Amino acid sequence: MRNRILDTSTLDKELLKQLDAFIDSLEGDKQEHLIHVLHKAQDLFSYLPQNLQLYIARKLDLSGARVNGVVTFYSYFNEKPVGKYIISVCMGTACFVKGADKVLERVLELTGTNKNEMSSDGLFTVKDVRCIGACGLAPVMTVNDKVYGKVKPKDVDDIIRHYRSIQYESK
Amino acid sequence: MRVNNYNDLKEWKKVCPRKADYKINVLVCNGTSCLSSDSEMLAKILEKEMLNRDLNGEIRIVKTGCFGFCGQGPIIKIEPDDVTYVQVKVEDIAEIVESHLVNRIVVSRLLYKEPNQTNVVEQSSGMNFYKKQMRIALRNCGEIDPENIEDYIVNNGYFALAKVLQEYTPDEVIKIVKESGLRGRGGGGFNTGLKWELTRKVPGREKYIVCNADEGDPGAFMDRSILEGDPHSVLEAMMIAGYAIGASQGLIYIRAEYGVATQRLYRAIKDAKEAGLIGENIFGTDFSFDINIKLGAGAFVCGEETALIRSMEGFRGEPNKKPPFPSVQGFRGKPTSVNNVETFANVPAIILNGSKWFSSIGTEKSKGTKVFALAGQIRNNGLVEVPMGTTFREIIYDIGGGHPGGKEIKAIQIGGPSGGVITKDFFDTKIDYESLLGMGAMMGSGGMIIMDEDSDMVKIAKFYLEFTQDESCGKCTPCRIGTKRMYEILENLVNMKGKPEDLDRLRILGENIKNTSLCGLGQTAPNPVLSTMKYFREEYEAYAYRTKKTTYSIDPKLCIGCTKCARNCPVDCIEGKVKEPHYIDETKCIACGACYEACPVHAIIKP
Numbered sequence: 038m039r040n041r042i043l044d045t046s047t048l049d050k051e052l053l054k055q056l057d058a059f060i061d062s063l064e065g066d067k068q069e070h071l072i073h074v075l076h077k078a079q080d081l082f083s084y085l086p087q088n089l090q091l092y093i094a095r096k097l098d099l100s101g102a103r104v105n106g107v108v109t110f111y112s113y114f115n116e117k118p119v120g121k122y123i124i125s126v127c128m129g130t131a132c133f134v135k136g137a138d139k140v141l142e143r144v145l146e147l148t149g150t151n152k153n154e155m156s157s158d159g160l161f162t163v164k165d166v167r168c169i170g171a172c173g174l175a176p177v178m179t180v181n182d183k184v185y186g187k188v189k190p191k192d193v194d195d196i197i198r199h200y201r202s203i204q205y206e207s208k
Numbered sequence: 209m210r211v212n213n214y215n216d217l218k219e220w221k222k223v224c225p226r227k228a229d230y231k232i233n234v235l236v237c238n239g240t241s242c243l244s245s246d247s248e249m250l251a252k253i254l255e256k257e258m259l260n261r262d263l264n265g266e267i268r269i270v271k272t273g274c275f276g277f278c279g280q281g282p283i284i285k286i287e288p289d290d291v292t293y294v295q296v297k298v299e300d301i302a303e304i305v306e307s308h309l310v311n312r313i314v315v316s317r318l319l320y321k322e323p324n325q326t327n328v329v330e331q332s333s334g335m336n337f338y339k340k341q342m343r344i345a346l347r348n349c350g351e352i353d354p355e356n357i358e359d360y361i362v363n364n365g366y367f368a369l370a371k372v373l374q375e376y377t378p379d380e381v382i383k384i385v386k387e388s389g390l391r392g393r394g395g396g397g398f399n400t401g402l403k404w405e406l407t408r409k410v411p412g413r414e415k416y417i418v419c420n421a422d423e424g425d426p427g428a429f430m431d432r433s434i435l436e437g438d439p440h441s442v443l444e445a446m447m448i449a450g451y452a453i454g455a456s457q458g459l460i461y462i463r464a465e466y467g468v469a470t471q472r473l474y475r476a477i478k479d480a481k482e483a484g485l486i487g488e489n490i491f492g493t494d495f496s497f498d499i500n501i502k503l504g505a506g507a508f509v510c511g512e513e514t515a516l517i518r519s520m521e522g523f524r525g526e527p528n529k530k531p532p533f534p535s536v537q538g539f540r541g542k543p544t545s546v547n548n549v550e551t552f553a554n555v556p557a558i559i560l561n562g563s564k565w566f567s568s569i570g571t572e573k574s575k576g577t578k579v580f581a582l583a584g585q586i587r588n589n590g591l592v593e594v595p596m597g598t599t600f601r602e603i604i605y606d607i608g609g610g611h612p613g614g615k616e617i618k619a620i621q622i623g624g625p626s627g628g629v630i631t632k633d634f635f636d637t638k639i640d641y642e643s644l645l646g647m648g649a650m651m652g653s654g655g656m657i658i659m660d661e662d663s664d665m666v667k668i669a670k671f672y673l674e675f676t677q678d679e680s681c682g683k684c685t686p687c688r689i690g691t692k693r694m695y696e697i698l699e700n701l702v703n704m705k706g707k708p709e710d711l712d713r714l715r716i717l718g719e720n721i722k723n724t725s726l727c728g729l730g731q732t733a734p735n736p737v738l739s740t741m742k743y744f745r746e747e748y749e750a751y752a753y754r755t756k757k758t759t760y761s762i763d764p765k766l767c768i769g770c771t772k773c774a775r776n777c778p779v780d781c782i783e784g785k786v787k788e789p790h791y792i793d794e795t796k797c798i799a800c801g802a803c804y805e806a807c808p809v810h811a812i813i814k815p
Contacts, residue, residue, distance in 0.1 A: 068522055069520075069521055069522045070522060071522035071523075072502075072503065072504075072505055072519065072522055073502070073503060075505070076464065076503055076505065106524055107522070107523065107524055110507060110524040110525065110681070111504075111505030111506050111507050111525075112505075112506035112507065113464050113465075113504075113505035113506035114505060114506075128426075128675075129426035129427055130426040130427040130583070130584070130621065130624070130655070130657045130668075130671065130672075131426070131427050131583030131584050131589075131657055133426075133671055134584050134585065134657060134659060134663060134668070135584070166465070166506075167424065167426065167465075167506065167508065167675075167679075168424070168425070168426035168427060168428075168429075169465055170240065170423065170428070170429030170432045170465075170466070171240055171241050171244060171278075171429070172278075172427055172429055172581060172583035172589065172655075173241045173278025173279045173281065173583065173589035173590050174241055174244060174245075174278065174279075174281075174589075175583060175584075175589070177244075182467065183244075184240065184243070184244030185244070186241070186244050186245065
C-alpha cells in the first residue's frame with residue numbers, strides 16, 4: 038500500500054483543503070483521531086472512495102490497509118457513492134415486530150434499488166439500520182435527518198413522492 | 209457567571225430564573241421522539257403567541273427533554289397546574305393559549321384518556337403511567353431545559369460535585385457509592401463503587417473516566433433520553449468519578465446516530481467550561497478535569513468496554529481478552545473506568561441524598577431504580593423508571609396500559625440481543641438482576657419488547673441472531689462462525705426445510721458459543737434462541753416437524769361475507785358469495801396479510 042500512487046485528481050480540491058485544515062487543528066496523537074477524521078471526511082465528500090482513504094492514511098502516517106480496515110469495520114462509513122437522500126429504515130426489535138420489513142420492501146420497490154445501493158437517478162440510497170432509539174414511534178424510517186414515525190407501507194408512497202417532487206421543483 | 213468556589217455556586221443558584229418566577233410554565237417535549245412529530249414547531253408558535261399577547265413575562269415556554277410518554281407525543285405539560293396534553297398538533301395551540309393559558313380552563317379533549325375509563329384524569333400525577341414511577345435517573349428529564357445550565361443549577365445541579373470536593377476524600381466518595389449499592393445499568397450489573405475502587409487502587413497518575421453512551425440494544429433508548437434531557441447530570445457524575453479514582457480526563461463515547469444528544473452534550477460541556485465547572489482548579493480546589501466526546505461509527509460490539517476502548521483509540525472495535533481489565537489497562541494502556549450513562553445519572557442524587565436513602569429503595573441485592581423502555585405491542589410506548597423489585601405485571605399492565613388491542617400478552621423480551629424472554633407465568637416476578645438471570649434472561653440495558661399471541665417466537669429469535677451475527681466483529685471463531693451456523697439452522701427451520709434433530713444442534717451449538725466466545729457479545733448471543741426454545745418449544749417443533757401452518761385462513765363463524773378480504777387479496781385466492789362465509793385457497797395464499805388488515809370483524813386467522 039505504501040508504494041501505491043496516490044491519485045487525488047478525482048477529489049474536490051476545496052474540500053481537501055477543508056479536510057487538511059481539520060486534521061491540522063486536531064490536538065495530541067493524530068492517529069488516535071482516525072475515526073473522527075473519517076467522520077469529517079464523509080461529511081465533506083458524502084462517501085469515502087479509496088483514494089480519499091489513502092489520502093487520509095498518508096496524512097496521518099498510517100498504512101492504507103489500516104484505514105481501509107477501520108472504514109469497512111464500521112457500518113456508518115460508505116465506500117460507495119450515496120444518493121442525495123439517505124433513507125434509513127430502522128430494523129430494531131420494536132420496529133421489526135411492528136412490520137418494518139414490509140416498510141423496507143416498499144421503499145426498495147419504489148426507489149428501484151437494492152439495500153445499500155444508490156438509485157440510478159442518484160436520488161436515494163436505502164439502508165436498513167440498527168435501532169435508532171425512537172421505539173415509541175415504531176416502525177420508523179428517516180430520510181437524511183427527518184424522522185418519520187408509525188410508518189405504514191402505504192405511507193411510503195407519499196414520502197418518496199415528496200422527495201421526488203422537491204427534486205423536480207429545484208430543477 | 210463564573211464559579212470560583214462553592215459560595216459562587218450558591219449565589220448563582222439564588223439568581224437563576226426558577227419556575228416559581230412565572231405564573232405558568234409550558235413544558236414542550238423536545239426529545240427525539242416528539243421532535244419527529246414537529247414539537248419544535250409547537251414551541252416556536254407558543255413563543256410567538258406569548259410575544260404577540262405580551263405574556264412572556266408571566267409565561268415561560270420551556271423546551272425540555274423526554275417525558276417518557278413517547279407513544280402519545282408530542283407532549284405539552286402545563287405547570288403548576290400539572291396538566292399534560294398529548295398528541296398536540298399545531299392547530300391545537302391557539303386553543304391551549306386562549307383557553308388554558310389565558311382563561312385557565314383545561315382543554316379536556318387533549319388530555320390522555322385512560323383505557324376502559326370513562327372520566328379523564330386531569331392531573332398528570334394521577335395518570336396510571338406516572339403513578340407507580342419513581343424518577344431518580346430521569347429526575348430532570350421533562351422538567352428542565354437541557355440546553356440551559358441555569359435550569360440544572362436551580363435543581364441543585366453541580367452541588368453534588370461541590371459537596372464532594374469540599375467535604376469528602378476520594379476514598380469516602382467510593383465508600384458512599386459502594387454502600388449505596390448502585391450497580392452498572394448497562395448490562396452486567398457490577399457494583400459501581402467497587403469498579404471505581406479497583407481503578408483507584410492501580411498506581412499511576414494518568415487515568416481515565418469513560419462514559420459508555422454507545423447504547424446499542426435494539427429497543428432501549430434510556431441513555432439517549434438522559435443525554436438529551438439532562439446532559440449536565442452525566443458530566444457532573446463523570447467529574448465525581450474522576451475525583452474518586454484520581455483521573456483528570458473524561459471521555460464520552462457516543463453513537464454517531466444520536467445527533468440531538470451529541471449536540472446537547474457539546475453545548476453542555478461548553479457552558480460548564482465557561483462557568484468554570486469543567487476545567488482547571490474546580491471550585492478553587494486542586495482538582496482539574498476535562499471532558500471530550502468521541503463519536504462511534506455504527507458497530508454494536510463497541511458497547512463492550514474493551515472494544516469501546518479500541519474504537520476510541522482509532523482502531524477497529526474488536527474486544528480484548530480480560531484480564532487485564534480496563535480498570536488496570538484501558539484507554540492508552542492506562543487505568544480506565546467505563547460506566548454507562550444511566551449509572552452516572554444516579555450518582556449526583558446519591559451524593560446529595562446519601563447512600564442510605566438510595567439503598568432503602570429496591571430489593572436486597574439490587575438497589576435504587578431502573579429505567580425500562582417499553583416498546584412493541586403495548587399501549588403506552590415509552591420510558592418508565594421504577595424501583596427495583598417492581599413486577600413485570602405492574603410495568604406492562606398498570607404503567608404500560610396493556611395490549612393496545614386488548615389481546616393477551618404472550619411474552620416480554622428483555623435485555624435485547626443478549627437477553628431472553630419472560631413468559632406470562634413469570635409476570636409476577638419482582639425484577640432485579642438476580643431474578644432475571646435465574647429466568648435465563650438478563651437486565652441488559654432495560655429494553656422491554658412486549659409480544660402478543662401473534663408473535664412468532666422462532667422468527668423473533670432468528671431476528672436477534674441475524675442481528676448478532678451481523679454485528680459479530682469476527683475476531684473469535686465461536687462467535688463469528690457459530691452464530692452464522694445458528695442463523696442458518698433457524699433460517700432453514702423458518703423456511704420449512706428443517707429437521708427434528710436441528711433443535712438439539714441449535715441447543716448444543718448455542719451452549720458452546722456461550723462457553724467459548726471472547727467477549728460479552730458472543731457469550732450472550734445464543735440467549736434469545738435458548739430461552740425461546742426453553743419456553744416455546746412447541747413453536748420450534750412445529751417448524752422442525754413441518755406441521756406449522758403458513759397460510760391465512762378464515763373463521764367461518766365470524767365471517768360476515770363483506771367481501772373486503774377478497775377485494776384486497778393480491779393473488780385472488782379468496783372466494784365466497786356476498787353475505788356468506790368466505791374461504792382461502794391455501795395452495796395459492798402468499799401470506800401477505802392484506803386480508804387480515806382489511807377484515808372489519810377479525811375473522812381472519814393468522815398463520
